[in-house]
Amino acid sequence: MENAPAGAVENVTCPFCGLLCDDLTVERDVTGSLNVTKNGCQKSVTFFGRSPQAPSPRVGGKPVDIKKAVAKAAEILGNAKLPLFAGLGTEVQGMRAVMSLADKTGAALDHMNSDGFMRNIQVVQNSGWQVTTLTEVRNRVDLLVIVGTDIVSVFPRFFEREVWNKKTLFDQDTSKREVVYLGGRDIDTSAGVAPDGRHPDVLPCDLDCLPDVISALRALVSGKNLRAIEVAGIAMAELEKLAQRLATAKYSVVVWAAAPLHFPHAELTVQNITELVKTLNKTTRSSGLPLGGIEGDMNANQVSTWISGYPMRTSYARTYPEHDPYHFSTDRLLASGEADALLWVSSFNPDRTPPLANVPTVVFGHAHMQLEHEPDVFIPIGMPGADHKGIMFRTDNVVALPIQQLRDSTLPTLGAVLSAIEQAL
Amino acid sequence: MLTKLSGGKVYDPAHGINGQIKDIHIRDGRIVEKPRDGETITQEYDLSGKVVMAGAIDMHTHIGGGKVNIARTLLPEDHRGDPVPHTNLCRSGCGHAVPSTLTTGYRYAEMGYTAGFEPAVLPTNALQAHLEMGDIPIIDKGGYVMLGSDDMLLRMMAARKDQNAINDYVAWTLRAGQGIGIKVVNAGGISAFKFNQRMLDLDENNSYYQVTPREVLKTLSRAVHELGIAHPLHIHGNNLGVPGNMETTLNTMAGVEGYPIHLTHIQFHSYGTEGDRKFSSGAARIAEAINQRKNVSADVGQILFGQTVTASGDNMAQYRNHQAGSPHKWVVMDIECDAGCGVVPFKYKDQNFVNALQWAIGLEIFLLVEDPWRIFLTTDHPNGAPFTSYPHLIKLLMDKTFRNEVFSTIHPDAQKMSTLASIDREYSLYEIAIMTRAGAAKLVGLHDRGHLGVGAGADITVYTDRADREKMFAKPDYVFKDGELVVKDGSIVKVTWGATHTAKPEFDRSIEKEISKYFNDFHTIKMDHIKVTDEHIADDGRGRVIVQECKGRREKTA
Numbered sequence: 001m002e003n004a005p006a007g008a009v010e011n012v013t014c015p016f017c018g019l020l021c022d023d024l025t026v027e028r029d030v031t032g033s034l035n036v037t038k039n040g041c042q043k044s045v046t047f048f049g050r051s052p053q054a055p056s057p058r059v060g061g062k063p064v065d066i067k068k069a070v071a072k073a074a075e076i077l078g079n080a081k082l083p084l085f086a087g088l089g090t091e092v093q094g095m096r097a098v099m100s101l102a103d104k105t106g107a108a109l110d111h112m113n114s115d116g117f118m119r120n121i122q123v124v125q126n127s128g129w130q131v132t133t134l135t136e137v138r139n140r141v142d143l144l145v146i147v148g149t150d151i152v153s154v155f156p157r158f159f160e161r162e163v164w165n166k167k168t169l170f171d172q173d174t175s176k177r178e179v180v181y182l183g184g185r186d187i188d189t190s191a192g193v194a195p196d197g198r199h200p201d202v203l204p205c206d207l208d209c210l211p212d213v214i215s216a217l218r219a220l221v222s223g224k225n226l227r228a229i230e231v232a233g234i235a236m237a238e239l240e241k242l243a244q245r246l247a248t249a250k251y252s253v254v255v256w257a258a259a260p261l262h263f264p265h266a267e268l269t270v271q272n273i274t275e276l277v278k279t280l281n282k283t284t285r286s287s288g289l290p291l292g293g294i295e296g297d298m299n300a301n302q303v304s305t306w307i308s309g310y311p312m313r314t315s316y317a318r319t320y321p322e323h324d325p326y327h328f329s330t331d332r333l334l335a336s337g338e339a340d341a342l343l344w345v346s347s348f349n350p351d352r353t354p355p356l357a358n359v360p361t362v363v364f365g366h367a368h369m370q371l372e373h374e375p376d377v378f379i380p381i382g383m384p385g386a387d388h389k390g391i392m393f394r395t396d397n398v399v400a401l402p403i404q405q406l407r408d409s410t411l412p413t414l415g416a417v418l419s420a421i422e423q424a425l
Numbered sequence: 426m427l428t429k430l431s432g433g434k435v436y437d438p439a440h441g442i443n444g445q446i447k448d449i450h451i452r453d454g455r456i457v458e459k460p461r462d463g464e465t466i467t468q469e470y471d472l473s474g475k476v477v478m479a480g481a482i483d484m485h486t487h488i489g490g491g492k493v494n495i496a497r498t499l500l501p502e503d504h505r506g507d508p509v510p511h512t513n514l515c516r517s518g519c520g521h522a523v524p525s526t527l528t529t530g531y532r533y534a535e536m537g538y539t540a541g542f543e544p545a546v547l548p549t550n551a552l553q554a555h556l557e558m559g560d561i562p563i564i565d566k567g568g569y570v571m572l573g574s575d576d577m578l579l580r581m582m583a584a585r586k587d588q589n590a591i592n593d594y595v596a597w598t599l600r601a602g603q604g605i606g607i608k609v610v611n612a613g614g615i616s617a618f619k620f621n622q623r624m625l626d627l628d629e630n631n632s633y634y635q636v637t638p639r640e641v642l643k644t645l646s647r648a649v650h651e652l653g654i655a656h657p658l659h660i661h662g663n664n665l666g667v668p669g670n671m672e673t674t675l676n677t678m679a680g681v682e683g684y685p686i687h688l689t690h691i692q693f694h695s696y697g698t699e700g701d702r703k704f705s706s707g708a709a710r711i712a713e714a715i716n717q718r719k720n721v722s723a724d725v726g727q728i729l730f731g732q733t734v735t736a737s738g739d740n741m742a743q744y745r746n747h748q749a750g751s752p753h754k755w756v757v758m759d760i761e762c763d764a765g766c767g768v769v770p771f772k773y774k775d776q777n778f779v780n781a782l783q784w785a786i787g788l789e790i791f792l793l794v795e796d797p798w799r800i801f802l803t804t805d806h807p808n809g810a811p812f813t814s815y816p817h818l819i820k821l822l823m824d825k826t827f828r829n830e831v832f833s834t835i836h837p838d839a840q841k842m843s844t845l846a847s848i849d850r851e852y853s854l855y856e857i858a859i860m861t862r863a864g865a866a867k868l869v870g871l872h873d874r875g876h877l878g879v880g881a882g883a884d885i886t887v888y889t890d891r892a893d894r895e896k897m898f899a900k901p902d903y904v905f906k907d908g909e910l911v912v913k914d915g916s917i918v919k920v921t922w923g924a925t926h927t928a929k930p931e932f933d934r935s936i937e938k939e940i941s942k943y944f945n946d947f948h949t950i951k952m953d954h955i956k957v958t959d960e961h962i963a964d965d966g967r968g969r970v971i972v973q974e975c976k977g978r979r980e981k982t983a
Contacts, residue, residue: 011951011953011954013954019949020950022950022951022954023951092556093964093965096560096965100516103511103516103517104511121498124495124498124499124754124756125498125499125501125754126754127753127754128499128754128755128756128757128768129756130744130756130757130758131756131758132758132759132760133549133758133759133760133761134761134949135549135761135762135763135947135948135949135950136619136759136760136761136762138947138948138949139576139762139947140619140759161949162949167946167947168947169576169580169762169947170633250621251619281744281757284621285618285619285620285621287758287759302494302553305494305497305498306489306493306494306497306525306526306556306557306560307516307518307525307526307527307560308517308518308519308525309497309501309504309518309519309523309524309525309528310497310501310504310519311498316511316517318510319510319511319517320508320509320510320511320517320518320519321504321508321517321518321519321525322505322508323501323504391552391556391961393553397491397495398491398547398549398550398553398758398760398761399549399550399761399949399950400550400552400553400556401552401950401954402552402954402961
């Protein structure tokens with residue numbers, strides 16, 4: 001492999017969580033190995049740190065050249081009545097290529113994080129919401145309420161960048177910002193400790209009790225009296241205090257992550273959060289902040305929405321796009337036998353392997369991907385933001401950032417491989 | 426390769442041509458005077474009896490960017506009513522209120538439009554706007570970059586920075602966002618909403634910055650003028666939708682000291698407070714003011730009855746108006762200390778008094794503004810109605826009998842509050858060609874579009890002259906884009922990819938030092954990463970950037 005000379009690259013954008021921090025310094029050695037030397041976090045160090053590899057494409061487990069792998073993938077796709085493009089861990093240009101091929105082949109589309117993501121989408125489709133973006137949080141938040149997550153295990157630098165930042169536009173003393181963790185058990189709240197040592201408030205409950213707790217909080221914010229003394233172990237007085245703080249805050253932000261809310265109809269709990277925020281805005285300002293942007297889920301949904309009109313879980317089977325958040329889920333389409341070919345994409349994360357499926361399977365994977373069950377075709381693709389450039393959407397669904405190529409790579413982009421398959425059809 | 430369009434009735438107001446029979450020659454995508462000696466005509470179209478105009482230009486249409494995609498996300502049920510299957514040529518999608526990107530391009534082209542301009546490109550969301558427009562085929566695109574509630578400008582104004590520094594910042598922002606014009610939405614008001622202000626009148630202070638909308642408008646209209654940007658400051662006024670807001674609109678016209686301004690979707694800003702319901706038409710006074718003030722132009726933002734969705738940068742107004750929305754679901758966002766957005770579905774009903782009067786007010790403005798070079802045909806797509814309703818709107822303007830028939834069916838109280846039936850004016854084909862072609866190109870600053878002169882890009886639409894103007898404008902016989910036949914008999918025959926028009930005024934690059942520091946101190950991204958590059962637009966070889974000339978920076982301000 002030919003390689004760029006060793007050196008340090010500044011202001012690198014990290015695509016591995018929804019914050020898209022763009023201030024990293026990454027050092028590259030002559031082999032193309034990358035090492036985050038400034039503004040790294042556990043995630044960026046791990047993801048950038050994977051050694052550069054360029055394994056051969058495989059068909060039936062045997063190394064083949066890319067042409068043969070593309071031909072076999074095209075054959076599988078051509079024979080399928082309802083191919084399923086899933087995983088979809090890619091950046092914007094890769095996703096545009098996915099959309100083109102899906103339209104042509106009558107495929108269904110789903111992202112690996114849709115179980116969580118669809119909870120938010122269903123809320124938007126049903127009632128909309130009032131939300132904000134990271135720079136607003138960084139400059140305005142005075143009360144941060146975090147529902148059911150520690151934030152940092154998904155977004156390691158969130159507090160450093162958006163909460164305990166030193167400067168703000170409006171001369172706010174950020175060390176006075178208030179942080180409340182609501183729900184969850186044994187949450188790591190250390191990042192919520194203020195620089196002056198002040199501890200955050202923590203109101204723990206089991207995650208599956210969140211529907212009760214959030215409903216109660218919304219009722220209180222709406223001015224209703226509740227007779228209960230406690231909800232899911234949280235004293236009503238504590239919830240009343242929180243409702244009061246939300247009402248008096250000038251710019252509260254309520255953060256949630258939909259992914260860990262594994263209980264039936266969790267979208268209704270998300271909706272109670274967003275409707276609570278709407279209610280607060282009758283008198284003061286408050287905003288929601290959903291956490292997403294992992295494995296390119298924002299990219300998949302944004303691109304799919306502008307090209308088809310719909311977010312994920314959309315099918316082109318009838319020559320026009322149809323959307324159904326239940327019907328077109330990966331699990332359902334595979335379990336029911338409706339999907340008769342699986343094309344799985346995971347370019348950022350080698351650990352996100354496809355579900356076991358009884359249908360011909362093509363994997364477009366990270367070079368480090370280890371597969372327990374060898375798929376019919378494996379095509380290693382470059383990692384966006386290291387092996388090639390691209391564009392990513394941030395968690396707030398507004399900011400799209402370029403991600404850079406940091407080393408030479410012989411691995412193709414997803415877009416190049418899919419275009420070749422489209423040609424071969 | 427030389428194409429000849431023979432014997433059509435040509436309407437080319439940029440050259441004063443009003444229905445004369447003329448041949449048009451096209452070589453390499455451009456209009457040329459005549460074949461070279463010995464040059465053979467590769468293809469000839471006999472256009473005897475046909476109406477020939479330049480391709481139409483929509484100078485204000487929400488076709489790309491975050492709020493458009495939010496609107497799409499909000500309305501799956503609307504998409505389901507208009508599925509668009511793929512064909513051998515075209516990709517699939519959905520239509521109606523907020524079509525998918527590809528369908529947007531096909532449907533504009535099928536109506537004879539060859540360019541559309543997205544009027545609310547947030548600097549922090551500019552890359553998304555250009556990505557979406559990059560997936561709109563055939564037509565040319567461009568955008569107006571939004572300023573006026575961004576904290577950088579308001580800080581500069583609060584600190585009384587001099588106009589030259591502000592001009593540099595405005596020019597820098599225009600370039601970073603790859604826009605062709607500057608837009609201001611509810612000047613200072615989007616910022617004020619973040620400080621919990623719910624209204625902001627022209628002379629009211631933003632509570633934090635102690636800066637008024639009037640000052641913002643004056644500063645920005647002057648900056649645009651001094652930078653030599655052809656498109657005047659594109660103003661979405663304060664107090665959108667508020668009864669009585671025509672006073673704000675009149676004061677806005679008066680408040681910019683004669684600098685050129687364009688008031689967008691002025692219908693939504695032309696309301697009085699007369700009558701039992703305290704809601705009346707301000708069209709006559711607004712039109713009169715436009716007639717008098719030659720520095721002012723406007724597009725109407727006509728509403729038409731039916732389901733649509735409003736998508737705006739004006740989160741303050743959208744929050745205020747969300748209760749009137751239907752279906753009742755809405756998204757309001759604060760965005761990046763830069764701007765905001767609000768998306769609220771609306772169903773305009775002819776039997777609703779307010780909607781019926783809004784419809785009449787829009788038409789009154791169209792008909793009472795005398796100079797078709799300064800009034801433009803828009804529905805503020807999709808806010809007043811989807812762009813696909815333009816042929817219907819053209820018929821309302823060109824056919825008084827039809828207009829009065831519709832008028833007689835709307836809410837009777839609204840009829841009583843409108844003078845529409847007493848207005849005899851009917852737009853001519855020449856005037857339609859001005860407002861949708863020559864005037865629009867001049868206003869946006871497209872020097873080689875909107876006309877059929879030698880050297881112009883060969884964007885040409887050919888219609889059959891039919892008495893039913895709706896049918897005529899819905900289905901052109903031919904549409905040529907850059908000289909290639911893309912539409913025949915109202916259907917796509919070839920899919921091409923248009924360009925993105927921009928303006929790049931010169932400025933003092935040292936302003937980047939200050940902007941970079943500002944980003945490092947307060948933003949969550951680096952200054953350089955907000956810049957949309959030519960490469961971003963040209964990716965996949967489908968797009969390209971055209972830089973339209975700025976007449977040059979005016980004298981530095983003393």
